[in-house]
Amino acid sequence: MSARHGRLPVATLAMLAWRNLWRNRRRTLITLTTIAFGFGLSVLLIGLNDGGHNSMIRNAINMGEGHLTVQPPGYLESPANHRYLADGARLSSLLGALAVAGGIEPRISLQVLASTAHNSVGAGLEGIVPRGDSRARMLEPALVGGEWLEEGDARGIVIGDGMARKLKVPVGGKVVLMAGERGGDTQAQLARVRGIFDSRVDELDDFLILGDLELARRFLVGEGADPEREPVTRFAVFLDDPDSVTYWKRAVSSALAGESAVALDWREMMPQLVQFIAVDDAGAYVFLVLVLIMVVFGILNTVLMSVLERTREFGLLRALGLGRRQLLMLVCCETLALSVLAVVTGWVVGGGAHWWLSRHGVDFSALISGGTAIMGTFMDPVVYTELSAGRVWQLTVIVFVATLASGIYPALKAVRVTPVQALRT
Amino acid sequence: MALLTLAGICKYYRQGSHEVRALHGIDLVVDKGEFAALVGPSGSGKTTLLNVIGGLDTPSAGSARLDGTEITRLGESALSDFRLFELGFVFQAYNLVPVLSALENVELVMVLQGRSAADRRRRAEHYLHLVGLDEAMHRRPSALSGGQQQRVAVARALAAGPRLVLADEPTANLDSENATALLDIMHSLSHQDETTFIFSTHDPRVMERAERIITLRDGTIESDERLERHHSQRAAS
Numbered sequence: 310m311s312a313r314h315g316r317l318p319v320a321t322l323a324m325l326a327w328r329n330l331w332r333n334r335r336r337t338l339i340t341l342t343t344i345a346f347g348f349g350l351s352v353l354l355i356g357l358n359d360g361g362h363n364s365m366i367r368n369a370i371n372m373g374e375g376h377l378t379v380q381p382p383g384y385l386e387s388p389a390n391h392r393y394l395a396d397g398a399r400l401s402s403l404l405g406a407l408a409v410a411g412g413i414e415p416r417i418s419l420q421v422l423a424s425t426a427h428n429s430v431g432a433g434l435e436g437i438v439p440r441g442d443s444r445a446r447m448l449e450p451a452l453v454g455g456e457w458l459e460e461g462d463a464r465g466i467v468i469g470d471g472m473a474r475k476l477k478v479p480v481g482g483k484v485v486l487m488a489g490e491r492g493g494d495t496q497a498q499l500a501r502v503r504g505i506f507d508s509r510v511d512e513l514d515d516f517l518i519l520g521d522l523e524l525a526r527r528f529l530v531g532e533g534a535d536p537e538r539e540p541v542t543r544f545a546v547f548l549d550d551p552d553s554v555t556y557w558k559r560a561v562s563s564a565l566a567g568e569s570a571v572a573l574d575w576r577e578m579m580p581q582l583v584q585f586i587a588v589d590d591a592g593a594y595v596f597l598v599l600v601l602i603m604v605v606f607g608i609l610n611t612v613l614m615s616v617l618e619r620t621r622e623f624g625l626l627r628a629l630g631l632g633r634r635q636l637l638m639l640v641c642c643e644t645l646a647l648s649v650l651a652v653v654t655g656w657v658v659g660g661g662a663h664w665w666l667s668r669h670g671v672d673f674s675a676l677i678s679g680g681t682a683i684m685g686t687f688m689d690p691v692v693y694t695e696l697s698a699g700r701v702w703q704l705t706v707i708v709f710v711a712t713l714a715s716g717i718y719p720a721l722k723a724v725r726v727t728p729v730q731a732l733r734t
Numbered sequence: 735m736a737l738l739t740l741a742g743i744c745k746y747y748r749q750g751s752h753e754v755r756a757l758h759g760i761d762l763v764v765d766k767g768e769f770a771a772l773v774g775p776s777g778s779g780k781t782t783l784l785n786v787i788g789g790l791d792t793p794s795a796g797s798a799r800l801d802g803t804e805i806t807r808l809g810e811s812a813l814s815d816f817r818l819f820e821l822g823f824v825f826q827a828y829n830l831v832p833v834l835s836a837l838e839n840v841e842l843v844m845v846l847q848g849r850s851a852a853d854r855r856r857r858a859e860h861y862l863h864l865v866g867l868d869e870a871m872h873r874r875p876s877a878l879s880g881g882q883q884q885r886v887a888v889a890r891a892l893a894a895g896p897r898l899v900l901a902d903e904p905t906a907n908l909d910s911e912n913a914t915a916l917l918d919i920m921h922s923l924s925h926q927d928e929t930t931f932i933f934s935t936h937d938p939r940v941m942e943r944a945e946r947i948i949t950l951r952d953g954t955i956e957s958d959e960r961l962e963r964h965h966s967q968r969a970a971s
Contacts, residue, residue: 313815313818313819313847313848314815315814315815315818315819315846315847315848316846316848317845317846318845321842321845325831325833325834328833328834329833332832332833621828622828622831622832625825625828625829625831626831627814628788628790628817628823628825629817629818629823629842629843629846629890630814630815630817630818630819630843630846630847631814631818631846632810632811632814632815633810633811633814635846727790728790729785729790729791732790732825
């Protein structure tokens with residue numbers, strides 16, 4: 310006998326697999342519909358999840374300290390009014406030279422005690438550029454009384470309605486801001502309420518006081534800072550491209566080498582938010598796993614039934630000279646075809662829904678009338694689905710691998726059959 | 735000249751606590767070009783013997799050689815290749831792959847053999863023409879009658895150019911007219927290609943056309959009869 314070997318060309322393999330897939334058209338269509346529906350739901354859920362999270366992150370970044378924050382070393386671990394960037398002018402010049410694609414905002418963040426004749430509350434005083442700061446852009450539309458700060462208004466402040474209630478202070482009312490000095494003394498500045506906002510985020514409404522940089526800088530001068538060097542407590546760096554954080558963090562850190570300042574990204578600045586999102590993502594992954602189980606059993610059912618129904622045919626093919634490995638490839642190829650169809654159909658269903666919802670969004674305002682504040686930030690009531698390229702790739706690979714893996718058992722079952730056993734059936 | 739030599743073939747298997755002797759001490763020599771029938775009552779061992787010759791089943795003892803190749807010593811993969819290149823099979827029923835047309839079914843084995851597309855198409859069409867299925871070659875099995883399906887199976891078995899064709903009760907599910915037609919085709923192609931045929935049957939119509947009748951009973955050869963009148967018919971044809 311010659312040493313010739315049988316071979317199954319890919320074209321024949323693909324043709325057989327494709328035709329076998331459609332032998333029981335109804336079953337295949339039901340399976341595909343189930344998988345596509347489940348996959349589409351997963352795409353939507355993950356898209357909404359990511360959209361909600363991204364909304365929270367964007368708001369946290371805009372309301373907070375930007376994509377990158379330049380501040381004194383150790384400030385994050387131990388914030389104190391005497392920790393500041395003494396030479397703000399020089400740092401501003403260094404950062405300006407980088408020509409960051411976005412914006413840089415100088416800020417002075419201080420812990421103060423706000424007092425009126427009626428009450429005293431702990432507060433966070435944020436000295437900002439009234440017309441240029443991102444917080445001003447977000448909170449000015451939320452004004453419920455009075456007006457916004459003007460440039461150079463060294464006495465004016467804007468507070469939240471929560472704090473106004475606690476202090477029992479109206480627009481135009483006086484508030485004394487007191488801050489402790491490093492030596493143990495106390496310094497105070499008199500301020501007047503120009504406006505009251507309602508952001509629907511309790512942490513902001515109850516705690517935040519916004520004032521001109523000059524007002525806040527008076528406290529730093531009291532700590533011994535030189536006003537000529539324009540001291541600040543931090544610079545918030547906002548990037549046009551949020552995905553360029555790593556690049557710009559490296560660039561800013563290089564520019565600050567030798568200076569008494571560090572650059573931190575928003576993840577380092579808001580570890581609780583990152584943790585919250587990770588936990589929330591875990592919930593979404595649990596749903597995804599449930600959908601995957603449904604998908605796996607859908608494919609397993611279809612392929613296994615198809616294999617069990619064709620035992621005699623497999624015996625015939627083996628008798629004709631088809632090797633075990635070739636038979637294994639045939640069944641695997643059928644699963645592969647089903648997987649590809651399932652993923653494509655799933656993306657048509659889920660991708661279509663995502664495309665629509667990424668433009669029109671889902672309005673949750675009726676469901677969350679009590680506000681959408683979470684972890685010191687808030688989620689926009691209308692959530693738009695968002696899927697990054699990485700997410701698309703991740704979902705595709707996960708579903709594809711899961712469906713492909715579900716064909717392994719039927720394939721092994723098919724090749725275990727001996728021709729004699731199979732032909733007896 | 736001996737094509738197939740069986741020596742001391744035994745096949746035993748257990749059924750509960752009972753040992754069944756399906757084949758016991760089969761010695762047989764089949765020459766090239768023979769058209770031989772294995773006959774005998776149900777359970778006599780016809781199908782088991784065909785399975786052993788075809789490498790579909792392994793004997794408990796004994797030797798089976800086809801043109802010098804010891805079939806019983808071949809491994810799993812070598813057996814697949816052996817069946818692919820050396821043997822043709824026609825089974826009692828469900829011979830065809832349902833998702834392939836008659837032409838594609840005949841071509842399938844040649845695809846596995848690695849023949850060129852042009853060669854296999856030419857051979858497939860030729861053999862389908864010989865079995866009288868020119869008009870039906872693009873139909874799928876579900877659109878063919880039982881007799882037509884068996885003829886496609888014969889065309890497939892021969893188109894691949896085997897040394898030996900094994901047919902297990904090929905006419906069992908056919909009516910008299912179709913059975914006779916199929917046997918005539920097999921007989922004629924056997925002579926034309928000088929292909930050796932061994933087929934099991936208990937159909938008298940099949941036995942009539944056999945040139946050699948090997949009768950099995952209880953797993954042993956009861957008689958082995960060469961019928962001279964068929965040889966003379968063959969010489970005349």
